[in-house]
């Protein structure tokens with residue numbers, strides 16, 4: 001069932017070491033890369049229809065085209081390794097098991113966009129992974145893979161890679177907040193530009209890409225976009241790392257071509273539900289996408305278009321599995337606590353709305369709920385949607401709003417019974 | 425002309441400048457779009473989300489502070505949909521706000537209070553006890569107090585210290601609804617322009633230590649004037665009040681937007697200089713230290729002047745208006761007295777900065793120079809040694825130099841109480857800078873007019889009226 005492109009070396013012991021990874025083909029794309037022009041590399045990525053794995057799913061090649069050509073300013077690649085969304089834990093597998101693949105991807109991408117400095121912005125809590133990356137980067141410098149030239153002079157192209165640790169804020173995964181943070185400021189998302197353009201780091205052009213996106217590039221360079229588009233569906237070609245968590249027998253990260261049925265993945269790779277429990281719901285895409293009921297899960301297909309068709313999104317490819325024992329009021333409370341804690345606090349609706357929902361659910365759980373609270377939550381979700389600087393607030397509206405609508409009965413029962421039927 | 429485009433606002437076709445910020449254009453049209461974070465001096469930040477409008481073709485409401493004007497744009501600022509959106513956002517804004525307007529110093533000039541009243545929110549859906557509590561009355565240092573609970577986190581104050589003064593004392597701490605404004609650890613507000621954040625703050629979170637709880641703003645009257653703190657002559661609003669049975673008193677200066685002079689701001693020293701107007705005033709006329717009536721003093725002065733015109737030096741100052749200086753100059757030309765504007769004591773290099781403040785702490789030296797009034801030191805010293813009668817008019821030069829008056833007859837016109845009066849033969853109080861009308865020319869040759877709104881119970885005469893009285897008394901004698 002799995003299609004291993006990014007995860008092809010994950011099973012090899014000590015694959016994070018340069019000598020081991022090299023034996024198994026890392027940096028194999030570079031010989032081909034140096035025969036291509038930068039424009040040819042971008043074209044290949046465009047034609048592969050590689051889509052951003054950080055949650056947005058935008059075309060990677062098209063995004064690279066926003067970098068200004070023949071610009072005198074230095075340009076930057078910023079790899080987004082902030083991975084802080086609950087239910088999302090795939091980038092860490094790449095950095096843990098195959099950091100040299102990420103470096104290889106950075107080389108290909110930097111070459112394509114004429115970038116000589118790449119940053120890896122990694123979440124503060126991933127200390128051991130920052131260490132692992134730094135060790136790998138040191139190995140790469142020492143082996144002459146990066147530095148003043150690439151591959152010991154095989155290509156006259158200077159490239160430096162710098163790891164920067166965040167201070168532990170989920171919002172710093174949002175690309176413009178990430179750049180603010182990298183500039184030494186408070187991680188506040190910036191207003192969206194009025195036209196499509198690249199990002200700006202200290203006023204210089206920059207591209208932000210997710211770890212997995214960058215790690216997918218070497219395959220496309222080495223074997224061509226045709227090989228990549230053989231996998232998946234016509235509109236969602238290639239593969240994605242899917243992270244399964246919750247009460248399944250085999251939680252973990254699995255690389256799949258797009259187009260598999262969600263329920264098959266849960267039952268096959270996930271090994272089915274633990275202890276013979278019934279599946280109640282799945283939150284796809286980390287926890288920021290509308291929840292799916294068991295019925296919807298049976299219909300869900302893991303590609304961007306199919307997920308939109310059933311009213312949710314693929315997000316980061318995480319799947320949080322929820323079984324019949326879980327109380328949805330508590331699920332909602334658990335999730336809103338996270339968002340309440342992590343809102344950057346700039347926009348009035350998000351700053352105050354996340355806290356208000358949290359307060360209402362706190363009341364409900366402490367036996368002070370009223371039936372009108374359910375509609376109040378829905379109302380606040382309405383105010384969170386589409387009225388803020390970044391999509392954090394709409395994501396809260398998506399997940400909390402969908403739980404309240406799809407499990408309204410359970411909220412009503414919970415409130416009326418004071419303690420909730422399903423609650424022990 | 426290509427810059428002008430046609431747009432529709434609330435059904436009305438209007439012309440607007442292409443690319444202008446929509447909210448600025450709405451202000452110009454007197455459409456009061458609710459807003460906290462946008463300020464023309466600080467630009468767009470887009471955080472409060474209050475300034476939403478509907479734009480035809482956009483799925484969602486858009487913030488007008490981040491919308492450039494485009495040809496053919498159809499904008500709706502009113503209507504059920506958009507008003508509901510604003511109400512919803514305002515409701516969230518109020519969740520953690522104390523809404524204790526009766527005890528808030530900002531009441532009467534608070535945006536939140538205005539919008540709250542207009543929106544008709546008297547009943548919140550969230551009980552008060554669940555509000556996030558924050559600190560009241562935090563001393564931020566120089567002249568400013570912060571009430572964190574009242575803050576709407578519009579970041580105007582932090583943007584001011586970051587982008588205008590570049591002193592960076594303020595930041596936002598913590599996240600979500602626990603976010604608060606504060607100075608960085610170990611820092612205090614120290615910029616000479618700190619108090620502008622009090623005006624910038626749309627609510628009662630930042631207050632002036634000097635003004636807070638002194639007056640309810642709705643009792644204050646106001647007139648337009650300039651600051652006399654230095655030769656920049658910043659445009660200000662003078663807020664004053666005449667309580668029954670009490671005298672008219674000035675309570676504060678506020679900056680007045682003026683793009684020829686000071687832009688949006690003024691310095692703290694200038695702002696607090698209103699006290700000089702109230703304090704330390706000279707009240708009584710006197711002759712040889714004996715209190716006399718104004719009439720007696722005037723007659724005495726007229727006598728002295730007519731008796732010794734060729735032996736008289738008139739010392740004026742750059743605190744006088746163009747009209748007053750012209751009057752005195754004309755008198756000199758007609759009567760053969762001599763005139764000087766010597767006033768080195770107003771220079772202070774340490775006061776100047778690269779924002780507004782200049783090194784000349786007087787408001788009208790440019791006007792005095794335009795009238796060719798001599799302020800040369802050598803000439804002055806020569807005249808001083810020659811002339812027997814010295815008439816000092818609103819000039820503090822002799823404050824610590826009274827020994828120079830030996831063997832002189834001294835006439836003093838002053839609005840301030842001064843030691844000089846002990847050495848003067850005749851003393852006459854005059855109206856202060858803000859108690860009279862007049863025009864002043866600043867260091868950049870901009871001339872501004874003041875029309876005073878002060879009404880004293882027992883007004884002191886203006887220099888102009890007193891001088892004219894002296895002139896007519898002199899004529900009677902002749």
Ligand SMILES: Cc1cc2nc3c(=O)[nH]c(=O)nc-3n(C[C@H](O)[C@H](O)[C@H](O)COP(=O)(O)O)c2cc1C
Nearest residue numbers: 052053054080082083084173174175209210213392
């Ligand atoms: C609240 C929020 C958090 C995000 N966190 C992450 C993250 O941790 N990692 C990530 O790669 N992208 C994250 N994103 C998406 C980024 O803004 C950005 O779209 C992405 O890094 C672009 O890379 P891609 O095109 O390769 O996916 C987040 C977005 C939002 C709104």
Ligand code: SF4
Nearest residue numbers: 344346347350388390
């Ligand atoms: S939506 Fe929330 S997280 Fe995003 S910028 Fe606004 S306040 Fe910050």
Ligand code: SF4
Nearest residue numbers: 575576578579581625
């Ligand atoms: S203190 Fe005032 S100016 Fe500063 S952020 Fe709060 S409301 Fe805005």
Ligand code: SF4
Nearest residue numbers: 651653654658691694
């Ligand atoms: S800069 Fe000068 S004129 Fe302006 S407020 Fe300050 S002292 Fe007054």
Ligand code: FES
Nearest residue numbers: 459462472473489
């Ligand atoms: S004024 Fe436009 S968002 Fe605050």
